[in-house]
Amino acid sequence: MSDFVKISRDDDIALVTIDNRPVNALSFHVRGPLMQALVSLRDDASVAAIIIACAGRTFIAGADITEFGKPVQQPDLRALIVTLESITKPTVAAIHGTALGGGLELALGCHFRVADAGAKLGLPEVKLGLLPGAGGTVRLPRLVGAVKALKMIVSGTPIGATEAHAAGLVDAVFEGDLATHAVNFAREIARKGGPFTPVRDRNAGETNLGAFDAEAADLARKARGLEAPLACAQAVRNAVTLTFDEALAAERALFVKLVASDQSRAQRHLFFAEREAAKIPAKGIVKRRIGRVGVIGAGTMGGGIAMAFANGGYPVTLLETSQEVLDRGLGTIEKNYAVSVSRGSLSEDAKRQRLAQFKGSTDYADLADCDLIVEAVFEDMAVKKEVFGKLDAIAKAGAILATNTSYLDINEIAASISRPQDMLGLHFFSPANVMKLLEIVRADKTAPDALATVVDMARRIGKVAVVVGVCHGFVGNRMLAARGSESEALLLEGATPGQIDKAFTDFGWPMGPFQMGDLAGLDIGWRNRKARGLTAAIADTLCEQGRFGQKTGRGFYLYEAGARAGVPDPEVETLIREKAAEKGIKPREIGAEEIIERTLYPLVNEGAKILEEKIAARASDIDVVWVNGYGFPIGKGGPMFWAGLEGAARIIDRLDHWHRQTGKEVFKPAPLLKRMAEIGSWETDATG
Ligand code: 3HC
Numbered sequence: 249m250s251d252f253v254k255i256s257r258d259d260d261i262a263l264v265t266i267d268n269r270p271v272n273a274l275s276f277h278v279r280g281p282l283m284q285a286l287v288s289l290r291d292d293a294s295v296a297a298i299i300i301a302c303a304g305r306t307f308i309a310g311a312d313i314t315e316f317g318k319p320v321q322q323p324d325l326r327a328l329i330v331t332l333e334s335i336t337k338p339t340v341a342a343i344h345g346t347a348l349g350g351g352l353e354l355a356l357g358c359h360f361r362v363a364d365a366g367a368k369l370g371l372p373e374v375k376l377g378l379l380p381g382a383g384g385t386v387r388l389p390r391l392v393g394a395v396k397a398l399k400m401i402v403s404g405t406p407i408g409a410t411e412a413h414a415a416g417l418v419d420a421v422f423e424g425d426l427a428t429h430a431v432n433f434a435r436e437i438a439r440k441g442g443p444f445t446p447v448r449d450r451n452a453g454e455t456n457l458g459a460f461d462a463e464a465a466d467l468a469r470k471a472r473g474l475e476a477p478l479a480c481a482q483a484v485r486n487a488v489t490l491t492f493d494e495a496l497a498a499e500r501a502l503f504v505k506l507v508a509s510d511q512s513r514a515q516r517h518l519f520f521a522e523r524e525a526a527k528i529p530a531k532g533i534v535k536r537r538i539g540r541v542g543v544i545g546a547g548t549m550g551g552g553i554a555m556a557f558a559n560g561g562y563p564v565t566l567l568e569t570s571q572e573v574l575d576r577g578l579g580t581i582e583k584n585y586a587v588s589v590s591r592g593s594l595s596e597d598a599k600r601q602r603l604a605q606f607k608g609s610t611d612y613a614d615l616a617d618c619d620l621i622v623e624a625v626f627e628d629m630a631v632k633k634e635v636f637g638k639l640d641a642i643a644k645a646g647a648i649l650a651t652n653t654s655y656l657d658i659n660e661i662a663a664s665i666s667r668p669q670d671m672l673g674l675h676f677f678s679p680a681n682v683m684k685l686l687e688i689v690r691a692d693k694t695a696p697d698a699l700a701t702v703v704d705m706a707r708r709i710g711k712v713a714v715v716v717g718v719c720h721g722f723v724g725n726r727m728l729a730a731r732g733s734e735s736e737a738l739l740l741e742g743a744t745p746g747q748i749d750k751a752f753t754d755f756g757w758p759m760g761p762f763q764m765g766d767l768a769g770l771d772i773g774w775r776n777r778k779a780r781g782l783t784a785a786i787a788d789t790l791c792e793q794g795r796f797g798q799k800t801g802r803g804f805y806l807y808e809a810g811a812r813a814g815v816p817d818p819e820v821e822t823l824i825r826e827k828a829a830e831k832g833i834k835p836r837e838i839g840a841e842e843i844i845e846r847t848l849y850p851l852v853n854e855g856a857k858i859l860e861e862k863i864a865a866r867a868s869d870i871d872v873v874w875v876n877g878y879g880f881p882i883g884k885g886g887p888m889f890w891a892g893l894e895g896a897a898r899i900i901d902r903l904d905h906w907h908r909q910t911g912k913e914v915f916k917p918a919p920l921l922k923r924m925a926e927i928g929s930w931e932t933d934a935t936g
């Protein structure tokens with residue numbers, strides 16, 4: 249018996265309960281006593297059946313990720329499963345909450361699995377750049393078939409108890425007290441008697457290898473340079489083409505390789521970074537209650553933001569300037585939900601429930617009962633101040649007032665109202681109902697309880713929150729500007745939009761800067777540049793010609809007949825050469841390496857400045873912003889993690905080189921980038 253593993257008895261049924269909260273990870277201090285418990289129960293003739301269950305909110309959520317990359321302490325999980333599987337009396341895993349990764353693998357070492365109706369089961373290792381490393385790829389196909397196992401393991405998405413039951417992964421599903429049901433289940437099977445066949449000795453059934461390979465090839469295409477999904481597919485294939493022991497050994501070899509890879513290190517870094525980013529000092533803080541949410545502006549962002557809240561279960565009052573614009577906004581929301589229904593991702597009933605959350609209005613007085621009000625009107629300081637002036641007059645005491653501004657100074661808006669302590673930024677990304685990232689902008693006078701309340705709320709609406717400080721463009725858009733100016737310079741020097749975008753997609757981005765600009769609308773950046781007295785020779789000219797990107801059918805690329813993928817446009821290439829000639833620039837060949845160094849190294853340098861200025865609290869927060877808001881490849885861990893892989897000294901050296909090469913003033917690295925080059929760490933990262 250230990251603090252982490254306890255044995256209790258219901259007559260001849262033994263119940264082993266693991267208690268390693270919060271998520272019952274299979275840490276070393278669990279594995280040791282669990283092994284002892286299994287051995288003693290195996291050898292105890294008075295025990296007819298053994299149940300493995302967990303205390304707290306969930307079954308085992310996997311191996312302990314903090315132990316990866318460190319020497320393995322015995323017994324390891326595989327040894328534990330071998331012992332479990334050698335027991336001849338019936339063994340049962342009783343699953344509630346989530347059985348994930350090594351947790352499900354342990355359950356696969358039992359003869360039977362029973363689950364609470366709300367339980368979820370999955371092998372999400374792929375999301376950490378890994379494959380299941382304790383027999384999951386070899387045992388799961390023996391229960392659910394190779395194709396189903398392939399889908400589960402390559403996607404990493406857990407399935408519910410009912411689906412697991414139908415697929416053969418779970419033997420029984422129960423509502424109510426799981427322990428009691430599990431004891432009755434175990435007693436019944438023990439009474440019926442064995443022999444009980446371990447999963448390793450079962451047959452995966454006939455596998456149509458042609459269909460399997462077609463599915464695997466499709467998944468490989470979507471992997472975008474990530475190694476883990478391919479290794480997962482290979483391992484599942486091995487499960488049906490090799491013997492159990494051969495497939496297990498092959499799985500192990502793949503796991504050992506992946507766990508040491510930069511991609512897996514990057515993805516594990518992101519796992520902890522996302523959890524760390526939302527942490528703020530909360531001691532002694534009483535959070536405010538958010539019942540109803542108000543959203544001002546039913547345009548691109550306001551509509552999406554309102555949907556995000558409704559999806560998270562909040563009733564929403566949506567305010568517009570006129571009934572006509574309001575109706576249009578509500579109509580778009582309804583259409584968006586209808587698309588989800590037609591795609592099968594939302595039921596008709598759920599759509600009705602979501603729509604019932606909305607109340608439209610054109611009268612500010614209707615916002616008086618809202619506890620949080622998010623403004624998403626035009627990006628114009630005067631308009632924003634007017635809106636917040638009205639809110640100051642009508643909002644209830646303690647209501648949190650938030651702006652979705654992309655760039656404007658939130659301190660200035662806060663200074664214009666009588667309650668700056670209630671004001672902060674909630675910077676959603678487009679489309680706001682889909683994109684995971686939420687930059688929560690803490691203004692100088694934002695009250696700690698207001699901040700803590702929205703951090704909590706962000707989790708409820710399924711966002712990955714990062715708390716940032718006030719500066720032009722906050723973390724994401726400020727760094728994006730550093731990338732954007734170099735992209736334009738590269739065009740003038742001889743690269744084409746297609747070459748630059750290809751260098752980005754080869755690097756692992758879902759799209760390149762010009763594809764992204766065309767998708768988002770080139771007019772957004774154009775308006776912003778004009779407001780700040782800035783220019784971009786090529787993008788400005790395209791906008792003057794009415795080429796705003798996909799929405800006008802023409803931007804950096806041509807989009808014929810509503811096509812979503814653009815094709816190169818000779819007119820744009822001529823324009824680029826003309827602009828270059830006007831500036832006296834002679835075009836030259838530009839390689840992918842130069843494109844990446846000149847666009848992404850400045851991003852890192854800007855990130856270092858953001859850290860110095862304490863706009864972001866940790867380097868890993870910046871990574872979370874870039875991976876979740878801008879599509880930075882997860883296998884590279886975000887710009888600041890990637891900088892560690894590249895080496896800060898190299899980044900400084902190469903930026904210095906490119907500055908000289910392109911006739912810019914001497915490159916002055918951010919002091920923190922220089923320090924990173926000396927000590928090899930940003931010193932602010934999430935642990936784990
Ligand atoms: N190892 C170590 N720590 C873990 C962990 C794990 N497997 N899973 C979660 N944690 C930690 C989190 O870091 C967090 O710590 P913190 O409070 O100090 O920040 C704490 O547990 C709570 O986690 P969440 O905030 O994520 O809690 P939620 O309730 O929101 O989510 C969860 C619970 C769904 C279980 C989620 O934590 C999760 O997805 N965990 C990871 C699951 C996973 O990837 N398992 C596979 C691991 S790899 C493996 O098993 C290899 C094997 O094949 C050999």
Ligand code: NAI
Pocket residue numbers: 544545546547548549550567568569573624625626627628631635652653654655675676677678768
């Ligand atoms: P939009 O032009 O699509 O929508 C703005 C809406 O606000 C319009 O429907 C307009 O009628 C309404 N409006 C204007 N003044 C109002 C007032 N006084 N009261 C009520 N409603 C009013 O603009 P978009 O793109 O939704 O942007 C809104 C805000 O979100 C801006 O601050 C923008 O910088 C920011 N943002 C935009 C992103 C984008 O990708 N479009 C991303 C993140 C932030």
